[in-house]
Amino acid sequence: MLISIAVILLSGLLFGTICKRIRFPALIGMIIAGILTGPYGLSILDSSILNISSELRRIALIIILIRAGLKLDLKDLKKVGRPAVLMCFIPACFEMIGMILLAPPLMGISVIDAAILGAVICAVSPAVVVPRMIHLIDEGYGTEKGIPQMILAGASVDDVFVIVMFTSFTGLAQGENVSWVSFVNIPVSILTGVGFGILFGMLLHWFFKKFNVRPVIQVIIVFAVSFIMNWAEDVSGFIPFAGLIAIMSLGTEIKRKSSEMSKSLSGIFDKLWIPAEIFLFVLVGASVAIDNVKNAGLPAILLVFSALLFRMSGVFVCMLRTKLSLKEKTFCMLAYTPKATVQAAIGGIPLAMGLECGQIVLTISVMAIILTAPIGAFLIDLTYKKLLSEQKS
Numbered sequence: 001m002l003i004s005i006a007v008i009l010l011s012g013l014l015f016g017t018i019c020k021r022i023r024f025p026a027l028i029g030m031i032i033a034g035i036l037t038g039p040y041g042l043s044i045l046d047s048s049i050l051n052i053s054s055e056l057r058r059i060a061l062i063i064i065l066i067r068a069g070l071k072l073d074l075k076d077l078k079k080v081g082r083p084a085v086l087m088c089f090i091p092a093c094f095e096m097i098g099m100i101l102l103a104p105p106l107m108g109i110s111v112i113d114a115a116i117l118g119a120v121i122c123a124v125s126p127a128v129v130v131p132r133m134i135h136l137i138d139e140g141y142g143t144e145k146g147i148p149q150m151i152l153a154g155a156s157v158d159d160v161f162v163i164v165m166f167t168s169f170t171g172l173a174q175g176e177n178v179s180w181v182s183f184v185n186i187p188v189s190i191l192t193g194v195g196f197g198i199l200f201g202m203l204l205h206w207f208f209k210k211f212n213v214r215p216v217i218q219v220i221i222v223f224a225v226s227f228i229m230n231w232a233e234d235v236s237g238f239i240p241f242a243g244l245i246a247i248m249s250l251g252t253e254i255k256r257k258s259s260e261m262s263k264s265l266s267g268i269f270d271k272l273w274i275p276a277e278i279f280l281f282v283l284v285g286a287s288v289a290i291d292n293v294k295n296a297g298l299p300a301i302l303l304v305f306s307a308l309l310f311r312m313s314g315v316f317v318c319m320l321r322t323k324l325s326l327k328e329k330t331f332c333m334l335a336y337t338p339k340a341t342v343q344a345a346i347g348g349i350p351l352a353m354g355l356e357c358g359q360i361v362l363t364i365s366v367m368a369i370i371l372t373a374p375i376g377a378f379l380i381d382l383t384y385k386k387l388l389s390e391q392k393s
Contacts, residue, residue: 004049011037012278025377027128027281031369034285045286053283054345057127060280061341062226063273064130065244068152069197069251070266071134080146083318087154089161091314091336095122096165098310099303106299107364112173113357116350119166120361121307121368123342126244127280128373129155129335131273132380142388147328151335159342160242161186166346173355185240193233193242197249200225204250205257215264219272222265226250280341284373287344288366300367308337308372331380331387338376339368 015029037044049056099118103109109117133148133155142148164186204225208218226247233243255262312333319329347365351358 001046001048004044004046007037007044008033008049008282009275009278012282016278025374025381027277027377028374030278030281031285031288031373034282035288035290036285037282038286038288040286040289040291050283050286053286056279057283057341057344058230060276061127061244062223062230062247063269063276064126065156065248066222066226066251067134067266067269067273068130068156069248069253070255070262070269071137072149072152072248072252072255074252074256078146080150080322083322084146084150084153086318087150087315087336088157090318091124091154091311092122092158092162092165094314094317095307095311098307102303102306106303107360109357109360112169113355113360115169116166116173116355116357117361117364118307119162119169120343120347120350120365121304121339122311123162123339124155124158124336125338125340125342125373125376126155126159127284127341128338128377129380131277132335132377132384136384136388140391141384142328142331144389144391145324145328147324147332147388151332155336156245156248157190157242160189160245162342163346166349170350170353170355173350173357174353189240189242190245192239193245194249196229196232196241197246198253200229200246201250201253202257205254205261208261209258215268218261218265219268222250222254284340284344284369288369289362300364301371303364304368304371311336327387331383334376334379334383337379338373340373343369 011033012030015033016026017029019029020026035041039045039050096115096118099121100111100114103114103117104111107114107117130152133152136148137143137152204218204222207213207221213221229246229250230243233241233246251262251265254265315333315336316329319332322329324332343365347362348358350361355361
């Protein structure tokens with residue numbers, strides 16, 4: 001395992017640096033490193049590291065959301081208002097509808113299979129989007145109108161909605177009845193997640209102040225509490241609970257209570273993100289089955305990009321009757337296109353369940369990661385200075 005860790009870090013750094021030198025996002029190089037070193041490439045990575053790949057990626061995602069919470073100013077988010085709420089589900093719904101309309105004629109699958117495919121594909125990637133929105137907040141681009149804050153919050157909640165829809169559609173495909181309770185659980189899980197996150201944020205802030213806890217120890221405690229909240233989502237049972245939203249809310253509450261404390265914590269988590277990012281995207285690349293991509297063909301590529309047009313239309317609908325300029329709306333549409341983490345996590349589930357659409361869902365998931373993660377990241381990095389206004393300090 002130690003050799004595999006060394007391979008992940010060194011190959012991720014090498015290919016990431018090469019991409020940076022040619023002015024491409026580093027994550028493109030990291031995904032390529034994962035494809036080359038993973039089981040579908042040169043098979044250098046040990047099975048022991050691949051077996052815990054999902055847990056390692058989850059840790060990286062937790063770091064992302066803690067950083068997001070510590071940077072997110074609720075006052076800025078309130079400026080946006082209605083669009084921030086709509087971004088949590090409208091773009092995903094539009095993309096799902098696009099898949100249901102286009103996948104049957106293009107891929108020769110049933111409507112319910114197209115719905116399952118749509119539920120997998122329509123999730124935006126917090127791993128790609130959130131770090132970039134944090135970077136924009138740090139640089140002050142679009143912050144006056146709360147644009148990166150809105151995208152950051154929407155991308156974090158979007159996944160909760162999508163996973164509930166995925167569970168419902170796979171249940172239908174297996175002959176189960178879909179209960180209205182599943183859909184009621186979406187807002188309930190978000191509210192409980194926010195509530196518990198705020199509660200633990202208040203308690204941790206009080207504890208750190210009361211006992212004068214050193215920043216490094218604060219980070220360890222925040223990490224531990226975040227792991228527990230993430231675990232609670234899986235075992236919550238009767239009470240629906242969005243653990244990832246709770247983690248971000250915890251960071252937001254600490255920032256609300258003390259900007260000095262949040263700045264101190266944020267500095268350490270920013271450093272932790274450097275190796276975490278490498279692990280995340282190299283392991284995402286390692287999950288990509290190149291053979292599936294080869295077999296996908298032109299219809300699959302056309303389907304992915306056509307569905308993205310539906311998603312972008314959904315984002316545009318969310319922006320209606322706002323004070324955003326056409327340039328700013330265009331940036332929001334581009335920033336909401338990358339896919340990676342959710343597709344890597346659940347793309348293979350329908351196949352494991354024995355569903356008829358399993359192989360197609362896995363293939364399109366892989367295609368979506370390869371096409372949208374690098375292109376979406378590249379477009380965000382390329383356009384934000386041209387399309388957004390810089391807030392003067």
